Amino acid sequence: MSTRLQFLQQSTLAAAALMTASLESLAMQMPQQKLRVAVIGCGSVSNRYLPQLKSSKLIEVVSLCDIKFDRAEKQAKEFQVRNIYPNIQDLLKGIPFDLMVTLTDMQVHGDLNRMALNAGRHVWSEKPLANTYGEGKALLDLAKSKNLKLWGAPAVVNSPQYAFMKQAIKDGKLGRLASAHGQYGHTGPTWSAFFYEKGGGSMPDLGVYNMSTLTGLLGPARTVMAMTNIVNPERTVDDKGKIKVEAEDNAHILMQHDNNVISHVMCGFNYFDPHGHDAAGQTLHTIQIFGDAGNMRLIGYDWEPKGVFLETSWSEPGKLFETDAKGYEWQEGARVVGEAIINNQTPKIQVEHALHVLEVIEAARKSSETGVRVKLVSSF
Numbered sequence: 001m002s003t004r005l006q007f008l009q010q011s012t013l014a015a016a017a018l019m020t021a022s023l024e025s026l027a028m029q030m031p032q033q034k035l036r037v038a039v040i041g042c043g044s045v046s047n048r049y050l051p052q053l054k055s056s057k058l059i060e061v062v063s064l065c066d067i068k069f070d071r072a073e074k075q076a077k078e079f080q081v082r083n084i085y086p087n088i089q090d091l092l093k094g095i096p097f098d099l100m101v102t103l104t105d106m107q108v109h110g111d112l113n114r115m116a117l118n119a120g121r122h123v124w125s126e127k128p129l130a131n132t133y134g135e136g137k138a139l140l141d142l143a144k145s146k147n148l149k150l151w152g153a154p155a156v157v158n159s160p161q162y163a164f165m166k167q168a169i170k171d172g173k174l175g176r177l178a179s180a181h182g183q184y185g186h187t188g189p190t191w192s193a194f195f196y197e198k199g200g201g202s203m204p205d206l207g208v209y210n211m212s213t214l215t216g217l218l219g220p221a222r223t224v225m226a227m228t229n230i231v232n233p234e235r236t237v238d239d240k241g242k243i244k245v246e247a248e249d250n251a252h253i254l255m256q257h258d259n260n261v262i263s264h265v266m267c268g269f270n271y272f273d274p275h276g277h278d279a280a281g282q283t284l285h286t287i288q289i290f291g292d293a294g295n296m297r298l299i300g301y302d303w304e305p306k307g308v309f310l311e312t313s314w315s316e317p318g319k320l321f322e323t324d325a326k327g328y329e330w331q332e333g334a335r336v337v338g339e340a341i342i343n344n345q346t347p348k349i350q351v352e353h354a355l356h357v358l359e360v361i362e363a364a365r366k367s368s369e370t371g372v373r374v375k376l377v378s379s380f
Contacts, residue, residue, distance in 0.1 A: 041103030048331035107199040152354030155333035161305035175293025180263040182210030185271025201247030207267035221255035226364035352380035
């Protein structure tokens with residue numbers, strides 16, 4: 001009798017094990033659950049973000065939101081998104097989603113991102129992720145307390161050109177680092193007033209790219225000195241006509257990094273550039289880094305790089321490396337972090353890096369106002 005009972009028990013266990021193995025095999029073959037994404041802000045930048053998001057097999061764009069509801073309607077029709085909302089309150093109460101992508105006027109990023117986090121959503125924010133370092137730090141603390149993810153643009157660390165420069169520095173090809181320079185400017189956006197209103201300015205719109213690249217390559221800034229001003233006190237923009245400029249449209253920022261490395265960023269809305277706002281065809285360098293054994297220059301803008309020119313010889317000419325973007329696009333950040341959530345991976349983009357750059361911007365404004373060097377507290 002005991003032999004028969006043992007046989008039945010062993011047969012049951014074997015069948016259960018076989019069923020478990022079959023279910024595990026089936027689960028591995030089934031497609032992963034898609035990350036549900038909502039985009040708030042359906043202006044010009046959404047034209048670049050939505051194709052990236054829609055291209056991913058791991059992401060589903062379920063909702064669009066804009067206070068100018070006709071813009072949400074237009075983008076919903078073009079990109080085949082079913083649900084549209086006129087404000088963030090309705091968005092958060094509407095169709096469930098996992099990640100909010102914030103593409104609105106920069107002045108409201110902090111408030112919108114906080115509301116999304118409080119509602120239990122992950123957040124990817126266009127730059128800046130908040131208006132002040134204090135506000136940004138509070139957002140990060142809130143995200144951590146709720147076990148949520150928070151990221152902020154830009155995504156310059158994802159480019160193969162950035163990776164090449166990072167490796168060249170790590171390999172000591174430039175010798176002892178000394179100095180670096182970054183520049184980005186054009187004659188200013190015309191489609192919205194928020195670029196020139198309080199909380200806007202050339203630093204969070206343009207300089208943020210160079211600051212991200214240089215602090216990423218050289219390490220966090222420890223102190224900042226800057227001069228900022230307003231060159232053009234009035235602007236004519238599409239949404240409000242003639243306006244008074246309240247935020248800096250010209251800025252020069254000095255950052256001191258570890259090991260006595262100094263970098264400089266210049267950015268502004270009064271820089272004539274025949275390549276225009278989209279920088280199409282730019283072949284000149286906009287980032288350069290010097291050491292005592294070599295120098296390298298990033299060709300094109302750091303958000304759309306064309307290659308890296310490296311010189312390390314007194315006798316041999318320099319060479320151009322990494323001319324292939326390898327699929328990198330500046331607007332890929334939300335897609336990349338969204339896929340990272342689904343795959344349980346850690347992307348190269350760090351929210352602490354974006355938060356550090358936000359402190360650099362705030363410190364630059366304080367330095368310009370007071371004429372003193374400002375110490376930073378953040379790192380990454």
